[in-house]
Amino acid sequence: MSQEKKIQQKLGLEIWQELGKHCKRLQKIPLAKLYDSNPQRAYEYSESCGELTFDYSRNLLDDEARDCLFRLLETINLPEKINATMRGEIVNYSEQQPALHTALRSKSKIPILSKIGQDERQLFAKVRQDCKNFTRAFNDGDIRNTENIPLTHIVHVGIGGSEAGTRLLFDALKMQRRKMKKEATLSFISDLGGVQREETLAQLNPSRCLFILVSKSFRTEEMLHNAKEISRWMKKKLGAKAELERHFIAITAAPNLVQKADIGVKIPTERILLIPASVGGRYSVWSAASLSVQMMLGTNTFEQFLNGAERADSHFIKKPPQHNIPVIMALLGIWYRNLCKHSSHAIIPYDHRLRRLPCFLQQLEMESGGKSLSATAKPLARESAPLLWGAQGTSAQHSLFQWLQQTTEKLALDFFIASIGFDKKSHRKLSTHCLAQVETLMRGKNGEAQKEIPNETTAEKRIAPHRKLRGNRASNLFVYRSLSPHNLGMLLAFYEHKVFVQSLLWKINPFDQWGVEAGKKLAQNLSPMLEGKARAKTASLRDSIELWKAGAK
Numbered sequence: 126m127s128q129e130k131k132i133q134q135k136l137g138l139e140i141w142q143e144l145g146k147h148c149k150r151l152q153k154i155p156l157a158k159l160y161d162s163n164p165q166r167a168y169e170y171s172e173s174c175g176e177l178t179f180d181y182s183r184n185l186l187d188d189e190a191r192d193c194l195f196r197l198l199e200t201i202n203l204p205e206k207i208n209a210t211m212r213g214e215i216v217n218y219s220e221q222q223p224a225l226h227t228a229l230r231s232k233s234k235i236p237i238l239s240k241i242g243q244d245e246r247q248l249f250a251k252v253r254q255d256c257k258n259f260t261r262a263f264n265d266g267d268i269r270n271t272e273n274i275p276l277t278h279i280v281h282v283g284i285g286g287s288e289a290g291t292r293l294l295f296d297a298l299k300m301q302r303r304k305m306k307k308e309a310t311l312s313f314i315s316d317l318g319g320v321q322r323e324e325t326l327a328q329l330n331p332s333r334c335l336f337i338l339v340s341k342s343f344r345t346e347e348m349l350h351n352a353k354e355i356s357r358w359m360k361k362k363l364g365a366k367a368e369l370e371r372h373f374i375a376i377t378a379a380p381n382l383v384q385k386a387d388i389g390v391k392i393p394t395e396r397i398l399l400i401p402a403s404v405g406g407r408y409s410v411w412s413a414a415s416l417s418v419q420m421m422l423g424t425n426t427f428e429q430f431l432n433g434a435e436r437a438d439s440h441f442i443k444k445p446p447q448h449n450i451p452v453i454m455a456l457l458g459i460w461y462r463n464l465c466k467h468s469s470h471a472i473i474p475y476d477h478r479l480r481r482l483p484c485f486l487q488q489l490e491m492e493s494g495g496k497s498l499s500a501t502a503k504p505l506a507r508e509s510a511p512l513l514w515g516a517q518g519t520s521a522q523h524s525l526f527q528w529l530q531q532t533t534e535k536l537a538l539d540f541f542i543a544s545i546g547f548d549k550k551s552h553r554k555l556s557t558h559c560l561a562q563v564e565t566l567m568r569g570k571n572g573e574a575q576k577e578i579p580n581e582t583t584a585e586k587r588i589a590p591h592r593k594l595r596g597n598r599a600s601n602l603f604v605y606r607s608l609s610p611h612n613l614g615m616l617l618a619f620y621e622h623k624v625f626v627q628s629l630l631w632k633i634n635p636f637d638q639w640g641v642e643a644g645k646k647l648a649q650n651l652s653p654m655l656e657g658k659a660r661a662k663t664a665s666l667r668d669s670i671e672l673w674k675a676g677a678k
Contacts, residue, residue, distance in 0.1 A: 137200040140193065147190035148464040156185055156597045157568045172450050174440045175433075176606035177615050179450045183567045184457060184537070184599045185465065194456045195446050201629040203452070207442060210625070213245065213403075217636035218500050224636050225249075225401055226408035226621070227438050230431040230614070245401065252399050252413050256424070259374070259398075263420045264306045268335060271368050276335040277308050280325065281417040282355070283339030284315040284347040286406020287376075289488055290617075291339075291415045293481040294430065295422070297613050300478070300547065302422055311421045314355075317347045322354060331362040337417050338375045338392075341400050341409065343382040346649065356389030370396070376413045378402045405636050407488045408621065426610050433614025441622045451622035457537070457601065458623065459630055463507045467535045471525070472515030474541040475559040478608055482541070483515035486620055493624045493635035500634040509631045515539075519558050526562065530594050537599040538566070541616075545607040569596020 151159070160166055160182060170182035186194070210216050213223040229249055262268050266275035281291060292313055299311075312325045336355055340348045352373075359369055369390040375383045378400045383392050398413040406414075411431060419427045437451070446452045461467040472483040494510025516525055518540075529538070542559045546552025571593060605612045628635035653659035654670055661667040 137197075140196050140200065143193050144190070144197075144460070144464050147193055148185075148460070151185050151187065151190060152465070154185075156183065156599060159185070159187060160567065172448050172453065174450055174615060174619075175436060175611070176609070177612055178604045179453070179619075180602040180604065181453060181457060183563065184460075184601070185597075186457075186460070190460075194460060197456065197459065197630060198446055198452070203446070203626065203629065206629055211442070216634075217403075217405075218634055219637045219639070222636070223403045224405070224408070225403040226405070226411060227434075227618075229401070229404065229411040230434040230438070230618075232435065245403070248399065248401065255398055256413050256416050256419050256427075259416060260419045260424050263309075263335070264423075266306070268371075270332050270371055272332065274332065275306075276333050276372065277306065277310065278329045278334045279309065279311045279417050279420055280314060280329070280334055280336045280355075281311065281339065282314045282336055282348055282351050283414070284345060286409055286488060287339040287341065287345070287348070287414055288313060288315045289481070289485045290407070290410025291418055293479075293485045294410060294415055294613070295418045296481055297478045297608060298418075298422055298426060298430070298610055301426060301610070309421060311417055314351050315347060317350060319354070322351055326355070326358055331359050334359075334372055336373050338373060338388075339377075339414050341378045341402075341404075341406050341414075343375070343377040343379045343386060346645070349386060349388060352386075352388040352390075360389070374398065374416070376400060376416060378404075405638075407492055408636075410617065429610035430614040433609075433611035433616075434618035435614075436611070437615040437618035437622070441619075451619045452626055454601070454619065454623040455626035455630070458511075458627055461535075461537050461599070462509075462511050465535060467511060467537060469512040469514060469534070469536045471529065471536060471538040472513065472541075473518050473521055473525075473538055473562075474515075475518040475555055476541060476543060476546070476608060477517060479541060480517040483513070485617075486515075487513050489620060490624055492638045492641070494627060494631070494633065495640060496631070496633040499632040501632075505631060505633070507631065509633055510627070518562070519555065522558065522562065529566065529598065537601070539601045539603065541603045541605075543605055543607050563600055563602055565594065565596070566598035566600055567596055569594040 163169065166182045167180065170184070170186075171178055171180040173179070210224055211227060213225055213228070215221055216224050225245060228245065259268075263276070263279075268276050270276060281288065283291070295311060310329075312329070314322050314325055316322070336352070338348060338352050343349075356369060359367060359372065363369075370393055373390050373392050374396045375392045376398045377383060380394070380397045380399065383397050398416065400409055400412050400414055404412055409415075411434060415427065441449060441451050444450075444452075458470070461470070472486055474480065474482045490510050490513050496509050497505055499505055515521070515538075529536075540559055540563055542556055543552070544556075546555065603616065605616070624635050651670075654661050654666075655673070661670055
């Protein structure tokens with residue numbers, strides 16, 4: 126180890142030790158007292174980018190502890206790491222790949238991105254143009270069946286990163302649909318069990334369907350199996366002579382495997398769009414993986430979404446750490462996970478259109494940060510990503526919030542609310558619930574109100590202690606003017622950058638996901654065992670198979 130690295134390692138150890146002392150000190154101070162002690166806290170502990178404000182004033186931090194947190198960045202040389210990623214250098218070490226998801230939304234406005242190789246730039250530009258061409262053709266009625274009738278029912282077939290972002294994007298923005306093909310519909314098929322597929326197909330006219338198969342590797346069993354069953358259904362409904370290739374588009378990083386795939390249809394080369402190999406599935410919402418949403422909502426809406434993400438990229442690159450939203454998000458996560466020892470973090474969007482945000486962020490954060498080894502294959506010195514979970518408010522108030530308000534577990538939360546909603550009167554009511562929960566989680570309720578009730582009954586006295594809420598729950602509040610494509614793009618990109626900063630502090634690779642692979646590979650070998658053609662190698666697996674078989678008798 127070089128002398129410089131030894132000095133940096135010693136510095137890092139000293140900062141972590143100092144942070145531990147701050148955490149111990151602050152845990153003795155009620156969060157509400159911290160807030161109330163500084164009249165300027167809301168201003169000093171919030172940052173804005175465009176129409177989005179990140180309020181982190183309700184966190185267990187004071188100025189001294191926050192300054193110490195920022196010192197952690199001295200141990201990772203963050204500006205150079207950001208530059209290396211933007212330049213397209215190898216940052217996914219296990220797979221020897223760059224991570225070019227930010228380049229998908231770049232229009233070369235950020236100078237540092239200009240150093241990415243011209244081949245990649247040309248590929249991204251070509252795919253973006255291909256998506257525009259397919260969108261225009263679909264909405265002009267130029268994608269037709271053998272009877273020369275335009276296709277109108279898009280079915281997105283994919284799972285994981287090939288579905289979660291696209292589905293979130295559609296749910297969040299579909300109410301903004303303008304001047305697109307009015308009779309068009311979009312459905313999703315992801316599950317392997319068949320029920321979702323059958324329910325979806327039963328509602329559709331096969332002669333008007335366009336199936337978009339999305340899989341980066343084009344080896345995903347769920348997508349391949351569903352595609353094959355869909356082809357069988359199409360042939361049964363339309364006849365063996367139906368030109369099925371008119372009804373399919375493939376989106377992948379492995380175009381050579383599309384032609385080899387046993388899915389019952391040969392998809393023409395001109396109907397295969399590329400996802401760059403350097404873009405992970407959970408980072409692919411900015412790519413051709415979202416073609417189905419572009420077709421439904423239009424190129425302009427999707428471009429606004431990309432523009433919002435690019436604005437977040439510029440903020441991340443240019444803003445100093447003290448005013449950098451994703452950097453602050455990352456450091457808060459480190460504070461609670463590694464110093465305050467929180468094991469989970471909740472995502473609570475107060476917007477029906479963002480109901481899939483917890484699921485999307487689960488994959489982004491837990492697949493990226495769920496590691497026990499460093500990027501150099503050494504055991505981690507500290508815990509990495511916490512359990513991330515959540516649900517839509519106000520529904521969550523009737524399920525999760527009893528636990529959130531009175532559990533002894535320690536956790537922090539992210540809340541999301543727009544200033545302008547779909548319906549002014551209803552949105553005002555929704556907003557009161559969001560802000561009330563944020564306030565109550567911080568301040569709690571000590572039961573004093575019950576003492577003021579005249580002629581208090583015995584039953585009321587008995588209940589009073591159970592109404593007490595501890596409070597002292599930390600939370601972040603994202604407030605945005607409205608759920609526009611631009612603001613949604615900013616929000617999702619900020620979380621991507623948060624994950625990146627945390628990966629540097631944890632010394633992990635956020636761009637691979639080897640933990641997903643083992644179970645998938647074993648599942649592929651189990652079919653012969655379930656059919657009785659092979660014997661399981663372990664007693665536990667044999668017992669499980671026998672139990673499964675017994676249930677079918």
